[in-house]
Amino acid sequence: MVSVMWFRSDLRINDNTALWNALSHTEDVVLVFNINLAQIIEQSSMNQQAFFSSVLAFKNNLKKQGIVLNILYGTPRVAFSKLKAKLPQWTDVYFNMAESGFGFARDQEVAKFFTDELGVKSHQYLDYTLHSVNDVTKPDGQPYKMFTPYYQQWRQLPKPSVNKLFSLPINQYTSKAYFEDQKRLISLSGNPGEDRLKMLGSNRAQVQLTKFIKNGLEDYDNNRDFPNLNGTSQLSKFIRTGEISIRTIYHAVAQLPESQGQQTFIKELCWRDFYQMIYAKYPNQKEQAIIDSYRHIDWRNNEQDFELWKAGQTGYPIIDAAMRQLNTTGWMHNRLRMLVASFLTKDLLIDWRWGEKYFQQCLIDYDPASNIGGWQWAASTGTDSAPYFRIFNPTTQAKRYDPQGAFIKKYLPELTKITNNKIFDPSRLTQIEQKDFGVVLGKDYPMPIVDHQMARNRAIMAYEISKDR
Structure with a gap:
């Protein structure tokens, strides 16, 4: 056999x-x-x-x-x-x-x-997940639409154990190559060099898990929101490819003494299961808003604005730095994913599906269920999503989560010489400051493509009109 x-x-x-x-x-x-x-x-x-x-x-x-x-x-x-x-x-x-x-x-x-x-x-x-999409349900068997009650039940369920197998018994495997298409595989992978390949694989994933547990887990709940800190696990790309199992990660973390960082991280693993369940119960959600009343939003869908958003040229430094991080590395900090999604859908009033598909092209840790769920959350069209009137202010968010402007300066080198709080809103720079800091607005860095307060009011009106249709 x-x-x-x-x-x-x-x-x-x-x-x-x-x-x-x-x-x-x-x-x-x-x-x-x-x-x-x-x-x-x-x-x-x-x-x-x-x-x-x-x-x-x-x-x-x-x-x-x-x-x-x-x-x-x-x-x-x-x-x-x-x-x-x-x-x-x-x-x-x-x-x-x-x-x-x-x-x-x-x-x-x-x-x-x-x-x-x-x-x-x-x-x-x-x-792929800790629990099946059918494991966590309401008493009547219906799926949860809110995360918190889902999490409360999920947390109580026993988690599957790890099946340890560190090497393959060679005698059980045929060494015959029935199909060998190395050239095509190399082409699809972009012809990576040896240095890049060394950063991949199960061994590398295990090293990253060990490093995170040692250096990042304890303060995870405090540091994970600050993009300039190395406060996240950096495991998502390995989880996406399955180079490490979700069970291995869970048990490595759960066996440790309880801490706020540990509990916060475990909750993030639950979010992953939750979004998988939502995608299974709403199979059309990649193209269709889950909430009926927000299926008729009058999106502006300005293509020029969309291109500026993609390129990191909106005039809002935290948004632009985040998009340039994505375009440069194929990864974006999770807090920033929420900010750029809110900006696209609420400030620019561009359909969330445009942003979701762009992330699909770029993200090296792309997970359909989590990405779609995150975009519908930001656009207020999905389950347990942000209320439509919750619209992130990119300037105040930058001040809160990048207080020294270090992340902004890392990806926006044209702003590195700005030494005051106007790094968060360069449009406030005076002519003298522009000269002193070597940044000419409209040339070195764009003026804001939209006024946030006006855009906020416009978005709220668009959502309220949609509810009445």
Whole structure:
């Protein structure tokens, strides 16, 4: 009997539920990864290049152990039909299932295809989240729409244990390469160098977890909101690719003495499960507002404003620095994600779907459920979202969370010479100050593209009108 282990967003050996089960029930396992044409967005996007760089690193690390990760190319139907033709003795396939979004629909279709057309039995396992989308419900079985009661029940449920497996028993794996497409994989990953690949993989993820627990966890609740501090876990990109499991992270943190930082971090893990559940219950939410009354907002959708927002040229330093961080690194601090989303949807009155899709292209830690949920939260159109009249003031937010202007100056070098509080609102600089600080407004740095107070009033009116439609 030959089984196939189909890797997706679970690029690791240790604590991989499907792999653990494949090893427990099969003597001969073939490892595969499918490059699915339907999931290729933009070959040059940072999101895609980051993900396939992790696939490449995983493949290379397995190769060093004498183990082959076969790269299949095409839709699952085409790719696995070719594999079956080369591997007629194949009887079972193991994979960690998706419970929401594109992956859920794919898994429903492919499981039927495996059984009906290939004669292969599929074994699916929960691995991506701590709890299934159906585990945490109201007493009547209905899903929660508010996070706090969801969290209170989630917190009480026992968490799945870690399946420890630090290396593969070589004798259980065929070293034969049925499909080898290294060139295509390298192309999709943007041809990363060795230095970049060394920053990826399960070992690197474990190092980052250990570093965070030692240096960042205790003060996580205090430091996580300040973008110039290294106060976040920096684990999101590894969670996204599955280079470390969510169970490994949870248990490493939960076993420590209780602290406010620990509890705050665990709550963030719950938010991840919550948004997965919401996406499963509202499968159209990538394109449709969850709250009915906000499906008819009269968005301005000014394309020039959108381009200035993307480029970090709005005239609001904290917004511009955040967008330049995203464009430069493929990552953005979570507090700033809320600020730039609020600015786009409320100050510029641009459809949240535009911003969500731009983040999809750029974020190296892109998670559909969390990203969509975050954008609907900021736009006040989703479950447990910010009230429509809660509109972040970018200037006061900058003063509060970047009080020295250090983050702003890191990504806006044109403002580095400003030594007073006008770093948060350069439009207040006098002609003399502009000369002294070497920043000419409209040339070196733009004037604000919108007046915040006017925009706030305009947004509130647009939302109130939408409620009456």
